[in-house]
Amino acid sequence: MPLLDVRDLAVHYGGIKAVKGISFAVEEGEMVCLIGANGAGKTTTLKAIARMIAAHGEIRLRDERLDRLPAHALIGRGLALVPEGRGVFARLSVAENLAMGAYHRDDGDIAADLARIHDLLPRMFERREQVAGTLSWGEQQMLALGRALMGRPKLLLLDEPSMGLAPLMVQKVFEVIRAVAAQGVTILLVEQNAKLALEVCSRGYVMESGSITIADTAANLLADTRVRAAYLGG
Amino acid sequence: MVYGILGLINFAHGEIVMIGALAALAAMKPLAASGLPGPLVALIALAVAVLVCMALGFAIERVAYRPLRNAPRLAPLITAIGVSIVLQQLAMLIWGRNYHSVPALLPADSYEVFGAQINALQVIIMAVAALTMTGLLLLVHRTRLGRAMRATAENPAIAGLMGVDVNRIIALTFVIGSALAALAGVLVSANYGIAHYHMGFILGLKAFTAAVLGGIGNLGGAMLGGVLLGLIEALGAGYIGDFTGGVLGSNYQDVFAFFVLIVVLIFRPSGLMGEKVAERA
Numbered sequence A: 001m002p003l004l005d006v007r008d009l010a011v012h013y014g015g016i017k018a019v020k021g022i023s024f025a026v027e028e029g030e031m032v033c034l035i036g037a038n039g040a041g042k043t044t045t046l047k048a049i050a051r052m053i054a055a056h057g058e059i060r061l062r063d064e065r066l067d068r069l070p071a072h073a074l075i076g077r078g079l080a081l082v083p084e085g086r087g088v089f090a091r092l093s094v095a096e097n098l099a100m101g102a103y104h105r106d107d108g109d110i111a112a113d114l115a116r117i118h119d120l121l122p123r124m125f126e127r128r129e130q131v132a133g134t135l136s137w138g139e140q141q142m143l144a145l146g147r148a149l150m151g152r153p154k155l156l157l158l159d160e161p162s163m164g165l166a167p168l169m170v171q172k173v174f175e176v177i178r179a180v181a182a183q184g185v186t187i188l189l190v191e192q193n194a195k196l197a198l199e200v201c202s203r204g205y206v207m208e209s210g211s212i213t214i215a216d217t218a219a220n221l222l223a224d225t226r227v228r229a230a231y232l233g234g
Numbered sequence B: 001m002v003y004g005i006l007g008l009i010n011f012a013h014g015e016i017v018m019i020g021a022l023a024a025l026a027a028m029k030p031l032a033a034s035g036l037p038g039p040l041v042a043l044i045a046l047a048v049a050v051l052v053c054m055a056l057g058f059a060i061e062r063v064a065y066r067p068l069r070n071a072p073r074l075a076p077l078i079t080a081i082g083v084s085i086v087l088q089q090l091a092m093l094i095w096g097r098n099y100h101s102v103p104a105l106l107p108a109d110s111y112e113v114f115g116a117q118i119n120a121l122q123v124i125i126m127a128v129a130a131l132t133m134t135g136l137l138l139l140v141h142r143t144r145l146g147r148a149m150r151a152t153a154e155n156p157a158i159a160g161l162m163g164v165d166v167n168r169i170i171a172l173t174f175v176i177g178s179a180l181a182a183l184a185g186v187l188v189s190a191n192y193g194i195a196h197y198h199m200g201f202i203l204g205l206k207a208f209t210a211a212v213l214g215g216i217g218n219l220g221g222a223m224l225g226g227v228l229l230g231l232i233e234a235l236g237a238g239y240i241g242d243f244t245g246g247v248l249g250s251n252y253q254d255v256f257a258f259f260v261l262i263v264v265l266i267f268r269p270s271g272l273m274g275e276k277v278a279e280r281a
């Protein structure tokens, strides 16, 4: 049984069909990417899985139907989303943002997890008293990642973690993502930077105007002429 | 506070203060007749007012505001005005149009402090105000609940992802705000010795002015604004007769709230402690 199983997911905004009945699955421990052009429906797909917008279709985490749960119940089931763009609470301090990540938890390991996050992201420890809105864009992306990890997710949804970052920062962010994956967290990665995404993931789905058009291993997608022409610059 | 979490100016807040005052009064009358000691009567009446207003705040949020959570900003604003009219009329039906005098339940002896006359009630009012303000600041800035409130204020969708039950937090905010409104109502009516169905309007306006003066959505700012507005009013009322050659007397005290509101809105709309509010995309 896959960890995440999405069937016939459809979302429309008013009359616009943004996602047109897609099905896909992510196995436990996998790192899978969803690539596609602007407006293909990638963000909408992640938001629908995280129950931030109304959708049709079935979404299962293991054998539990997520589409019947309210959004705030998902993190307790092990699902975390790092949203597109600025997702941190700008007026809360870095430490408070990280604490929000563990909001649903009442186990005794929160302090230990915080220490792990600080090892992984030393900058966040230096800046813990600082208001998150004053961090650089890249640091905010790191903080958003750290905050999601504080929730101890089994499945991490990442929406364009490379967006708006300088190449060096992109590398750093992806190093962290790899480290997280190495710890056994399953990852569904949405990226416009298809080359980057396919290099770190084992499988990928290509999304075009609301539908999944190609599903294959990352190696095959990197070699696919259609993918090369459309997303990898020839 | 409610504004901070919801981005909604709760114009009905003043009416909740009024209901608190009148509910306390209604509870006070039979209790006072029973011969219980005054301070105990005052405490029970306060408890009744707080409970009534908490229930009221909860109901208002459910019925009037929650359905409009995702509507354009103007809709809940108009609803707030509607709610405030409904509450006023309701209070008028229950308690009538007349002014009710509030029995003095505390000794009225006054002491002289730094040349000012001050009685036990006023000492209590100041102590309670200081305590609730400190308590509120601690709640909002130092507790897990307060953190969730601020996170919800900033981005409810993302707070939801963290496991925050946004509906619950917002309802709770309304209930806490209403409990404080009840407290304010009891203190204000006790201080002036009078309560009536129309008292909420001017109180709501002054609270709004204090919040705008301090920087709206900023709790510490609202408190500072409240103190400043009080000072401006007191000094203004004291000297207005001199400035205007006796044409306007201290009964024009309430004019200052409007005046301050207009001045702040023109020259510093973000308030004293407010940051520039970037329009949310």
Ligand SMILES: Nc1ncnc2c1ncn2[C@@H]1O[C@H](COP(=O)(O)OP(=O)(O)OP(=O)(O)O)[C@@H](O)[C@H]1O
Pocket: A013, A016, A018, A036, A037, A038, A039, A040, A041, A042, A043, A044, A045, A084, A192
């Ligand atoms: N709130 C909304 N209301 C109406 N239409 C929307 C809304 N959000 C997205 N859309 C539309 O839905 C489609 C899919 O948008 P989505 O944000 O999912 O794309 P995306 O693949 O994430 O794109 P990008 O790579 O630019 O982030 C687009 O046509 C977009 O215009």
Ligand SMILES: [Mg+2]
Pocket: A042, A043, A044, A084, A160
């Ligand atoms: Mg997107």
